[in-house]
Amino acid sequence: MSGPEENVEPAELAPAAKAELDRAFEDFYRAHLRDVYSYAYYRVGNHHDAEDLTEQAFLQAYRHFDRARRESDGRPLRPWVIRIAHNLASNYYRDRSRRPQTPLENADPIVARHDTEAIAEGREELRQVMAHLDGLPEDRREALIMRFALGMDNREIARALGRSDGATKVLIHRAIKQLQEEMSDERAA
Amino acid sequence: MSERRETLSGSTWDVEQLLTDALRPIEPPQRLSARFEDTMAAVTQAAAEELSDWAEELSESELRALRDPRNWVRPVVAVGAGGAATGALLLLELRRRGRQRSQGGLRALASGLRSRL
Numbered sequence: 529m530s531g532p533e534e535n536v537e538p539a540e541l542a543p544a545a546k547a548e549l550d551r552a553f554e555d556f557y558r559a560h561l562r563d564v565y566s567y568a569y570y571r572v573g574n575h576h577d578a579e580d581l582t583e584q585a586f587l588q589a590y591r592h593f594d595r596a597r598r599e600s601d602g603r604p605l606r607p608w609v610i611r612i613a614h615n616l617a618s619n620y621y622r623d624r625s626r627r628p629q630t631p632l633e634n635a636d637p638i639v640a641r642h643d644t645e646a647i648a649e650g651r652e653e654l655r656q657v658m659a660h661l662d663g664l665p666e667d668r669r670e671a672l673i674m675r676f677a678l679g680m681d682n683r684e685i686a687r688a689l690g691r692s693d694g695a696t697k698v699l700i701h702r703a704i705k706q707l708q709e710e711m712s713d714e715r716a717a
Numbered sequence: 718m719s720e721r722r723e724t725l726s727g728s729t730w731d732v733e734q735l736l737t738d739a740l741r742p743i744e745p746p747q748r749l750s751a752r753f754e755d756t757m758a759a760v761t762q763a764a765a766e767e768l769s770d771w772a773e774e775l776s777e778s779e780l781r782a783l784r785d786p787r788n789w790v791r792p793v794v795a796v797g798a799g800g801a802a803t804g805a806l807l808l809l810e811l812r813r814r815g816r817q818r819s820q821g822g823l824r825a826l827a828s829g830l831r832s833r834l
Contacts, residue, residue: 562742562745563742565743565745566743579745579752582749654735654738654739657736657739658739661739673740676739677742677743707732707736
């Protein structure tokens with residue numbers, strides 16, 4: 529039997545084990561496709577590159593899926609696959625010297641009031657928060673995307689970012705505080 | 718819609734509510750799964766061709782050298798890559814067939830309409 533440190537390529541498994549692995553991966557793909565795609569979209573800011581990133585993330589995940597399951601010890605694998613996407617996104621920017629584009633095409637507000645003025649005001653608020661989010665340091669922006677777009681808790685975000693739970697809690701707190709201060713300053717100005 | 722809270726320094730934003738509204742999950746396009754399937758097929762094909770080209774290039778001396786286990790890394794890696802891609806391709810093919818079955822009615826209808834036009 530393989531040790532926990534060893535990665536066994538899917539093709540090297542016995543047929544029954546491989547069939548089970550493939551079924552599990554299909555479930556995993558279905559369960560996490562939207563999360564990976566959402567994360568990728570908010571990192572790169574357009575659908576074309578988000579598709580590339582999502583595809584690459586799942587290709588990598590498949591190669592290491594068996595080992596990840598063995599080492600997860602029953603814990604959810606979502607932080608693991610988001611971490612793969614996170615590393616790919618970091619390489620994407622490093623290789624192409626690009627900054628994310630603020631994804632505004634999906635920033636339609638959830639309308640609670642129905643008058644036109646309130647809708648217009650809500651859209652402007654969302655544009656502002658997205659613009660300020662874009663200006664945050666990368667680790668703070670990452671943490672907020674994971675929290676609000678994917679609904680990850682502090683522990684999951686900590687695993688995805690490779691930080692401690694405490695450090696992640698502080699990171700998120702500071703990110704929200706920075707956004708709040710910048711938006712208030714802008715309003716006051 | 719977000720609310721603003723009054724503070725000593727004036728109005729401030731309910732940033733958490735704004736983020737909840739702005740960062741909604743994004744549904745992936747349906748073409749993404751088909752595209753993933755195509756990529757896996759391309760990887761499989763490339764691995765198979767690499768293995769085939771490599772086997773055709775072997776000379777007698779290389780065949781003798783192959784009996785040395787120290788030279789087994791390359792074929793094992795090639796087979797591993799091809800096999801991994803094939804495995805994923807299989808499961809995606811099953812899903813594609815499932816989709817085709819569900820789309821069969823629409824396709825038959827479209828085909829029928831085309832034949833009448």
